Amino acid sequence: MKSLFGVRAWFRSGTPWIWLNAGAIALCLVMVVGVLGLIVVRGGSHFWPADLQQTEWSPESGQKKTIMGELVRSETVSAVMLRESGATVPAELESVTRYLVKVGNRDVYGRDFSWYMDYEITGWVVPEGAIALERRERGNFYGFPLKLTEGDKLVAEGVAMWPELLQRVERANTIFQQMKDIEKNDISRINNQIEKLRLTERRLVLEQVSEAELAEFKAQAAAENKVLSDEYEVIQQKLDQLRAESNRDTLIARTAEGREVSISLANIVNAYAPNDMSVWQKTRHYFSGIAGFLSEEPREANTEGGIFPAIFGTVTMVILMAIIVTPFGVLAAIYLREYAKQGPLLKIIRISVYNLAGVPSIVYGVFGLGFFVYIMGGSIDQLFYPEALPSPTFGTPGLFWASLTLALLTLPVVIVSTEEGLSRIPSTIRMGSLALGATKSETLWKVVVPLATPAMMTGLILAVARAAGEVAPLMLVGVVKLAPTLPIDGNFPFIHLDQKIMHLGFHVFDVGFQSPNVEASRPLLYATALVLVLLIVVLNMAAIYMRNRLREKYRSDAD
Secondary structure (H helix, E strand, O other), X not given: OHHHHHHHHHHHOOHHHHHHHHHHHHHHHHHXXXXXXXHHHHHHHHHOOOOOEEEEEXXXXXXXXXXXXXXXXXXXXXXXXXXXXXXXXXXXXXXXXXXXXXXXXXXXXXXXXXXXXXHHEOOOEOOOOOEEEEEOOOOOEEEEEEEEEEOOEEEEEHHHHHHHHHHHHHHHHHHHHHXXXXXXXXXXXXXXXXXXXXXXXXXXXXXXXXXXXHHHHHHHHHXXXXXXXXXXXXXXXXXXXXXXXXXXEEEXXXXXXXXXXXXXXXXXXEEEOHHHOOHHHHHHHHHHHHHHHHHOOEEOOOOEEOOHXXXXXXXXXXXXXXXXXXXXXXXXXXXXXXXXXXXXXXXHHHHHHHHHOOOOHHHHHHHXXXXXXXXXXXXXXXXXXXXXXXXXXXXXXXXXXXXXXXXXXXXXXXXXXXXXXXHOOXXXXXXXXXXXXXXXXXXXXXXXXXXXXXXXXHHHHHHHHHHHHOOOOHHHHOEOOOOOOOOEOOOOOOXXXXXOEXXXXXXXXXXXXXXXXXXXXXXXXXXHHHHHHXXXXXXXXXXXXXXXXXXXXXHHHHO
16 A cells, blocks of 8 residues: 555656656657768768679570669568569578669669679679769769770770869860850840840830831841850850860770760760779869759759759748748837737737648648739749740749748747747836837837847747758749749849749759659758758757847847
8 A cells, every 4th residue: 555655646646647747858869869860871872883794694584684773772582472473492591681782774774773683693793994984864874984986086995094184074074164154144134035025125116106116126136136145156166166175075984794885075074983982082083072952953864963953942941931920020020019009910910820830831832822923923923024024024933923822831839939939028117218218119119029039039940940851832932943043143133033943852852752763862851851950950950049149139238
């Protein structure tokens, strides 16, 4: 009986619930760390230059072949399951180990990932002299270099070829970057100016100006178009010259099974020999791959290349969202707390705000598409851009509508956090300010609001955290699979709010569930998810730092 009473007393003391909460928190932390660890390992290992391994493949239904590539993973499966799927498995085997190999050479084999059974191969070796080429198209190439040519002229072959190959690949990449800069800057500028002239002429027609004024503008536009066309011809000649220089060099290589392939150096992003690299060289290549992943554009339907447009689009959209939602949320909270008459109507408004925080995000996306894009955007096009119709300017999903939809989505969070911060300000502070002769407005804006700033920053932190990870509404109001052109450039008005953007969250969805090459996109899925998590952490840490600085500032002022 004493022990029973002791157990009851122990439960009444609340100690079991403390330990239960501590255990739940510890379990959550372990799960979070485990998920982050999985993402880091799976995503980070993609950039390490794995050795190229070679084996002899002897299928029962075909000819013996030599296979070379990166060993991705292996797994043991039931022989019965393989037989049921139609595979020919020796009768004495109960289980089979199969290997997933990235064989590359998509232009040769038609696919760059293949499974091989352990009973069909003779073992793995690491051949010397094997090279890996990252290409802009058709995936990686794995093989052995034979010779390097410049047009019909032999440049180098054998051992002496490798340094020359690296130098010429770097030169081809430099030329490719020059061509891309010309296309993005010079040609884009000319096209924008020509389009402005066309739209201006159409606007004059819609305004029904006089024939003389229209003829005068047409003559002026024709002269400007002539100048732009001449400038375009010069730039095009320069592009053709750079393209010819880029396609000058060709690498003749041999696949593992002996087939010769000609590869233009203009199609090579990077060349390396993983089997002959030291640990230091592999480490340098590893960090170079991470830097390229963060700074380059995606390639091959988002299965290769980098994610810089997605990072840029995410950050730009979140910043615009914060600029939009903060003043509206703060002003709404101030009105509800300080000016609105307390009563049933205000209670209904507060309940509505709380309920809005729980509305599914896709509903906001549908509202944003219907109201912001079609109604507001269509009205803006009718009023300010009639010459561009029927092609929409703002009446189509874009950066501004995506930011506005996210602002509407996170508005209840900012309102609730700000209102709670205002309610925690002691009434004695308000009375003291009023007693010293300050008006209600002066008390609010010079005393109460500054003290509630940390709570406002808390609401902004929560808003940023939610907005950066949202995907569903953005699919409807401005985020697309591929938009390599950034919404900020050198053309007036410099920030193009009507352009579509890429987003890390949608990029994760696209790579994970809509990729045409699942195995190639799997490591990029983890790497992109890791970047998204780190980006949210950085944005939150920056907001938390600002909140703490403001809290210390006003605390010291109060003292």
